[in-house]
Amino acid sequence: MKLYETLAAELAQSIQDGVLRLGDRLPSVRQASSSREVSPSTVFQAYYLLEARGLIRARERSGYYVAIGAQTLPPEPQQASQPNEDSATVDISELVFEVLESAKMREVVPLGSAFPSPLLFPMARLAKVMASSVQQLDPWSSVDDLTPGNPQLRRQIALRYLADGLHVQPDEIVITNGALDALNLCLMAVTRPGDAVLVESPTFYAALQSLERNGLRAIEVPTHPREGIDLTALARVLEKHQPKACWLMTNFQNPLGSLMSDEKKRDLVELLGRHDIPLIEDDVYGELYFGDKRPAPAKAFDTKGLVMHCSSFSKCLAPGYRVGWAVPGRYTRAVARHKLTTTLAASAPAQAALVAYLEKGGYDRHLRQLRHTLAVQQTQFMEAIARYFPAGTQATRPKGGYFLWVELPNNIDALSLHKQALAQGISIAPGPIFSAHHGFTNCIRLNYGHTWDARTEAALATLGQLVAQNL
Amino acid sequence: MKLYETLAAELAQSIQDGVLRLGDRLPSVRQASSSREVSPSTVFQAYYLLEARGLIRARERSGYYVAIGAQTLPPEPQQASQPNEDSATVDISELVFEVLESAKMREVVPLGSAFPSPLLFPMARLAKVMASSVQQLDPWSSVDDLTPGNPQLRRQIALRYLADGLHVQPDEIVITNGALDALNLCLMAVTRPGDAVLVESPTFYAALQSLERNGLRAIEVPTHPREGIDLTALARVLEKHQPKACWLMTNFQNPLGSLMSDEKKRDLVELLGRHDIPLIEDDVYGELYFGDKRPAPAKAFDTKGLVMHCSSFSKCLAPGYRVGWAVPGRYTRAVARHKLTTTLAASAPAQAALVAYLEKGGYDRHLRQLRHTLAVQQTQFMEAIARYFPAGTQATRPKGGYFLWVELPNNIDALSLHKQALAQGISIAPGPIFSAHHGFTNCIRLNYGHTWDARTEAALATLGQLVAQNL
Numbered sequence: 025m026k027l028y029e030t031l032a033a034e035l036a037q038s039i040q041d042g043v044l045r046l047g048d049r050l051p052s053v054r055q056a057s058s059s060r061e062v063s064p065s066t067v068f069q070a071y072y073l074l075e076a077r078g079l080i081r082a083r084e085r086s087g088y089y090v091a092i093g094a095q096t097l098p099p100e101p102q103q104a105s106q107p108n109e110d111s112a113t114v115d116i117s118e119l120v121f122e123v124l125e126s127a128k129m130r131e132v133v134p135l136g137s138a139f140p141s142p143l144l145f146p147m148a149r150l151a152k153v154m155a156s157s158v159q160q161l162d163p164w165s166s167v168d169d170l171t172p173g174n175p176q177l178r179r180q181i182a183l184r185y186l187a188d189g190l191h192v193q194p195d196e197i198v199i200t201n202g203a204l205d206a207l208n209l210c211l212m213a214v215t216r217p218g219d220a221v222l223v224e225s226p227t228f229y230a231a232l233q234s235l236e237r238n239g240l241r242a243i244e245v246p247t248h249p250r251e252g253i254d255l256t257a258l259a260r261v262l263e264k265h266q267p268k269a270c271w272l273m274t275n276f277q278n279p280l281g282s283l284m285s286d287e288k289k290r291d292l293v294e295l296l297g298r299h300d301i302p303l304i305e306d307d308v309y310g311e312l313y314f315g316d317k318r319p320a321p322a323k324a325f326d327t328k329g330l331v332m333h334c335s336s337f338s339k340c341l342a343p344g345y346r347v348g349w350a351v352p353g354r355y356t357r358a359v360a361r362h363k364l365t366t367t368l369a370a371s372a373p374a375q376a377a378l379v380a381y382l383e384k385g386g387y388d389r390h391l392r393q394l395r396h397t398l399a400v401q402q403t404q405f406m407e408a409i410a411r412y413f414p415a416g417t418q419a420t421r422p423k424g425g426y427f428l429w430v431e432l433p434n435n436i437d438a439l440s441l442h443k444q445a446l447a448q449g450i451s452i453a454p455g456p457i458f459s460a461h462h463g464f465t466n467c468i469r470l471n472y473g474h475t476w477d478a479r480t481e482a483a484l485a486t487l488g489q490l491v492a493q494n495l
Numbered sequence: 496m497k498l499y500e501t502l503a504a505e506l507a508q509s510i511q512d513g514v515l516r517l518g519d520r521l522p523s524v525r526q527a528s529s530s531r532e533v534s535p536s537t538v539f540q541a542y543y544l545l546e547a548r549g550l551i552r553a554r555e556r557s558g559y560y561v562a563i564g565a566q567t568l569p570p571e572p573q574q575a576s577q578p579n580e581d582s583a584t585v586d587i588s589e590l591v592f593e594v595l596e597s598a599k600m601r602e603v604v605p606l607g608s609a610f611p612s613p614l615l616f617p618m619a620r621l622a623k624v625m626a627s628s629v630q631q632l633d634p635w636s637s638v639d640d641l642t643p644g645n646p647q648l649r650r651q652i653a654l655r656y657l658a659d660g661l662h663v664q665p666d667e668i669v670i671t672n673g674a675l676d677a678l679n680l681c682l683m684a685v686t687r688p689g690d691a692v693l694v695e696s697p698t699f700y701a702a703l704q705s706l707e708r709n710g711l712r713a714i715e716v717p718t719h720p721r722e723g724i725d726l727t728a729l730a731r732v733l734e735k736h737q738p739k740a741c742w743l744m745t746n747f748q749n750p751l752g753s754l755m756s757d758e759k760k761r762d763l764v765e766l767l768g769r770h771d772i773p774l775i776e777d778d779v780y781g782e783l784y785f786g787d788k789r790p791a792p793a794k795a796f797d798t799k800g801l802v803m804h805c806s807s808f809s810k811c812l813a814p815g816y817r818v819g820w821a822v823p824g825r826y827t828r829a830v831a832r833h834k835l836t837t838t839l840a841a842s843a844p845a846q847a848a849l850v851a852y853l854e855k856g857g858y859d860r861h862l863r864q865l866r867h868t869l870a871v872q873q874t875q876f877m878e879a880i881a882r883y884f885p886a887g888t889q890a891t892r893p894k895g896g897y898f899l900w901v902e903l904p905n906n907i908d909a910l911s912l913h914k915q916a917l918a919q920g921i922s923i924a925p926g927p928i929f930s931a932h933h934g935f936t937n938c939i940r941l942n943y944g945h946t947w948d949a950r951t952e953a954a955l956a957t958l959g960q961l962v963a964q965n966l
Contacts, residue, residue: 121832130635142634154844155626163613164601166815201672201817201838208837217688217710233836239688344637344843346672361592365704366679367672371842372815373625 025316027062028069029392033316035070036399039079039090040421046096050080050088077400078407097406098419101431104254105464107225107244109261112460114236120229120457123442127451133474133483136442136451138278140426140473142343144397146390150342153384154377165372171363172356173199173349174375180382181349188318198350198360199370203308203336206350206359208234209366210304210332211269213358215240219268222261224253226429226458226467228278228306231271235460242460243267249420249429252277252284255291262299269302275319276309279458279469280429281422286320293325302355305333308348311340311391313424314399329353337378340391345374398426398473405472408481412488414495426473436466436494444490450483496787498533499540500863504787506541507870510550510561511892517567521551521559548871549878568877569890572902575725576935578696578715580732583931585707591700591928594913598922604945604954607913607922609749611897611944613814615868617861621813624855625848636843642834643827644670644820645846651853652820659789669821669831670841674779674807677821677830678742679705680837681775681803684829686711686739693732693741695724697900697929697938699749699777702742706931713931714738720891720900723748723755726762733770740773746790747780750929750940751900752893757791764796773826776804779819782811782862784895785870800824808849811862816845869897869944876943879952883959885966897944907937907965915961921954 025033038044050056050071057064071088074080081091127136162168172178178194185192200206207230215221217239223231225244235242243265246254253272261267274284274292284292296303307321323333332355336348347370352359363369381387402421405428409419416433432438438454445452453471455464474480496504509515521527521542528535542559545551552562598607633639643649649665656663671677678701686692688710694702696715706713714736717725724743732738745755745763755763767774778792794804803826807819818841823830834840852858873892876899880890887904903909909925916923924942926935945951 117832117836121835128638130638139638142637145634147632147634148630151629151632151844154629158622158625158629158848159619161618161622163616163618166613167599167601167610169815201842204836205838212708230836237683237833237836344640344840346838346840346842361588362708364592365588365675365701365708367676367817367838369815369817371672371817371845373622373845373848374842377629377844 028066028073030316031060031062031066031070032073033314035074036077036079039092044090046090046092048090050090052087073396077396078403092403092407096410097421098410098413098417100421101249101418101429104246104248105225106246107459107463108461109243109245109257109264111220111241111243111265114232114240114242114460116229116232116457116460116462117236119462120233123454123457126446131449132446133450133479135470135483135487136453137471137474139343140339140398140471141475143475144394144473145341145343146386149386150377150381153380154373157376157380158373161373161376165376169372169375170369171198172360173197173370174372174379176379176383177375180379188320190320190324192323192351196351196353196356198352198356198363199375200348200350200363201346201367201370202338203306203334203348204230205367206334206336206348207231207271207304207306209359209362210334210350210352210355211238211271212362213352213355214302214332215268220265222258222267222270224272224277226279226455226464228273229457232460244460247277247280248282249280250282252282252288253292255288255295258292259295262295262301267301269304270296271304271306273306273309274322275307276312276422276425278309278425279427279453281420281425281427283319283423289320289322290325293322293331297328297330301330303331305331307333307335308339309425310335312395312398312426314395315423319424323351326353332359340394341381341387342378345378346370347374347378395424401472401476402428404476405470405484408484409488412485414488414492417491426471428470428472430468430470432466432468432491433495434466436491438465438468441468441490441494445487448486448490450487452487499537499544501787502531502533502537502541503544504785506545507548507550510563515561517561517563519561521561523558548867549874563874563878567881568892569881569884569888571892572720572889572900575717575719576696577717578930578934579932580714580716580728580735582691582712582714582736585703585711585713585931587700587703587928587931587933588707590933591704594925594928597917602920603917604921604950606941606954606958607924608942608945610814611810611869611942612946614946615865615944616812616814617857620857621848621852624851625844628847628851629844632844632847636847640843640846641840642669643831644668644841645843645850647850648846651850659791661791661795663794663822667822667824667827669823669827669834670846671819671821671834672817672838672841673809674777674805674819675701676838677805677807677819678702678775678777680830680833681805681821681823681826682709682740682742683833684823684826685773685803690739691736693729693738695743695748697750697926697935699744700928703931715931718748718751719753720751721753723753723759724763726759726766729763730766733766733772738772740775741767742775742777744777744780745793746778747783747893747896749780749896750898750924752891752896752898754790754894760791760793761796764793764802768799768801772801774802776802778804778806779810780896781806783866783869783897785866786894790895794822797824803830811865812852812858813845813849816849817841818845818849866895872943872947873899875947876941876955879955880959883956885959885963888962897942899941899943901939901941903937903939903962904966905937907962909936909939912939912961912965916958919957919961921958923958
């Protein structure tokens with residue numbers, strides 16, 4: 025992260041924390057330059073960035089003022105969930121499909137979508153390197169790039185981890201068809217039908233669908249909307265049940281956006297390690313942080329090889345290419361073998377294209393731009409929610425990713441709201457699809473990873489009206 | 496098929512059947528032209544083709560003579576297998592991996608490989624169309640080409656079936672990551688752990704690995720090395736057990752190379768239909784026929800939607816791209832949903848590249864060349880086996896594909912032979928990996944889909960010697 029970005033992030037945090045309030049005047053460029061010991065141009069760049077994000081505004085001959093304040097954002101939910109902690113068979117897949125299929129049409133405003141806008145990715149640049157790399161593709165790549173996958177790609181992934189201070193060897197990595205494949209293969213490696221698996225509450229519906237398909241039971245663990253899974257509750261559930269795995273998201277959890285602190289991640293790994301329970305870690309959003317550095321994955325604290333870390337390029341770089349990976353620790357061989365007997369390998373030309381792109385450089389520049397765009401759009405969404413949604417609406421303020429979790433007044437039925445919104449050409453992801461118990465009936469997940477424009481704002485206004493009508 | 500190819504195929508058949516024998520003189524070009532009512536140049540082209548395949552030889556000023564005869568080929572095995580027909584838990588995967596992993600090194604002569612040589616495919620042409628298609632790829636393809644898959648690709652596949660007289664609608668097709676993915680998704684859709692599934696004996700080891708991974712039981716059904724599964728035995732087993740599915744290969748079965756007649760396919764579909772048992776049909780080799788037309792899949796005789804037909808481009812066009820498909824009949828929706836929750840979708844640029852290639856034409860020309868190459872190489876392998884292997888060796892004469900099934904004298908231990916061969920830098924696929932009962936201890940599968948050259952011939956000579964030493 026560049027110096028001006030760090031400065032901008034600090035100021036943004038002060039605004040979000042309410043230290044700097046709506047209308048407050050920022051220090052002059054000369055003051056800030058002197059007090060922070062940075063050049064005036066660094067301060068200018070930071071202010072320019074904050075202005076672009078809508079957080080501050082310049083007044084002629086008067087300096088910069090805070091344009092939004094903590095008070096213009098919807099309040100944050102403060103309570104961890106309180107799910108039924110019994111293990112439950114899962115029967116959610118039909119509901120999930122019903123909701124998702126209805127939201128596939130391009131004319132629908134995709135607030136319920138699971139994907140960010142494909143327009144946010146360097147598709148033209150990727151296509152260009154693919155065009156060149158595929159023509160140099162060794163015909164034997166169809167054999168050589170079989171699972172565990174293209175060796176150069178595994179090396180590039182290991183290099184990225186190394187840059188973030190995490191030591192992963194290329195031969196600990198198994199290339200997969202996206203993170204979902206990686207997660208499923210990890211689940212296969214450590215469970216058998218009838219086993220119980222710990223998940224967050226709420227949790228990513230695809231985890232529930234995987235449990236259901238594999239005949240596994242879900243145990244939902246209380247999870248805090250900002251800080252992630254509740255470790256006290258987790259310890260309690262571990263004593264009560266004999267789960268075979270824990271599947272969760274440490275960074276910018278889907279759907280909450282919660283981020284576990286490094287300390288909490290360390291404690292989580294340690295706690296599960298004491299019970300010898302593998303952790304299936306879904307870290308697909310880790311690169312989409314708005315702070316000053318990539319939050320560590322739980323894998324960084326893994327000393328026993330029990331963390332099965334999964335990620336992909338689908339959310340950061342190359343949607344549709346279907347290239348992800350697992351770092352499954354002591355289960356690497358088992359995961360690679362399941363990969364070989366299910367889909368054999370990821371697509372060789374797609375792997376080669378990613379190698380060419382990653383070797384050429386430009387990925388970090390793209391990621392900086394992407395994070396900036398998402399951060400700006402989050403603010404725009406939050407302001408719109410504050411503006412258009414009735415009192416009693418709360419929304420999380422994730423520090424990365426592209427999902428907001430919105431808790432509506434208690435009497436709102438999110439499934440009914442979903443149907444009403446769809447009739448108006450708007451999709452949302454209703455809370456019940458994120459729980460084996462079909463809970464969170466008054467919650468919705470909103471995707472702010474699509475272009476902010478008049479249509480999006482109008483959709484949020486309509487949604488706010490629908491909520492008010494349902495009160 | 497062109498006229499001269501038809502003529503060549505007929506003559507080749509006469510040679511294989513022993514009607515034309517080693518040393519027989521072929522009719523002169525003028526005679527043949529007159530009796531067959533074709534132009535002399537058609538006869539010339541046919542003779543030229545047969546000469547290129549090593550089946551006939553020109554003698555100066557004397558005409559063409561049969562260069563090989565039925566008597567120079569190893570005898571064909573004539574008996575159907577006689578497996579234990581009880582249902583069995585499967586424990587084969589470790590053995591399969593042990594065998595396959597040892598054979599991955601490029602310096603090993605890949606007689607045990609499951610893949611044909613990647614050099615047989617139009618990789619440069621594919622790369623060229625991919626380079627162009629990926630640069631025109633709509634960013635929204637990452638959404639639009641999600642399962643069930645790229646609409647144009649599904650249309651192209653449907654068109655190919657139509658050309659072969661099979662009516663498949665694009666919306667009956669689910670694009671997958673290769674045929675293995677398709678087969679696994681079909682299996683998921685119709686079974687639950689503990690169920691029994693009918694397979695051929697011997698059967699493709701990946702089928703056994705899928706059963707094992709899914710906690711399914713295998714019932715092996717007697718199978719004839721030339722004509723495929725024994726329907727009388729199948730009827731008997733259907734009465735005795737309550738299988739939930741039957742998984743087999745109708746065309747050029749792996750490992751036998753057997754080909755079921757159309758009549759037999761019809762009877763198979765009818766028999767399973769009476770018991771309401773879905774047929775998972777692996778038809779990846781159907782396009783690699785040496786006869787005059789593509790043999791029909793069992794799907795052609797499906798009136799109840801019970802045939803789950805699977806195929807791919809991996810063995811015919813684009814190894815490594817990992818694009819296949821399922822036509823799962825009444826289970827289409829279930830298969831698509833399993834696809835969505837396991838790996839989401841096949842790679843979008845790989846799908847787009849295949850669309851571009853298929854639309855441009857050239858696939859049929861490539862296939863003709865590929866079939867020709869494989870047919871020639873089969874003959875070369877068969878002759879080498881006749882030449883180098885001890886008496887008592889039998890080999891199937893598949894009418895397509897790239898596998899030979901070799902039955903060695905009874906006291907040969909194929910697993911031990913595999914180890915000895917590997918020590919000499921040669922891989923083979925030993926019989927026991929093709930059976931839940933680890934049977935076929937004296938059998939091996941040989942892959943003739945790699946380049947025929949002095950190294951290959953030397954490998955077959957070495958293998959023959961090893962067999963003789965083990966007698």
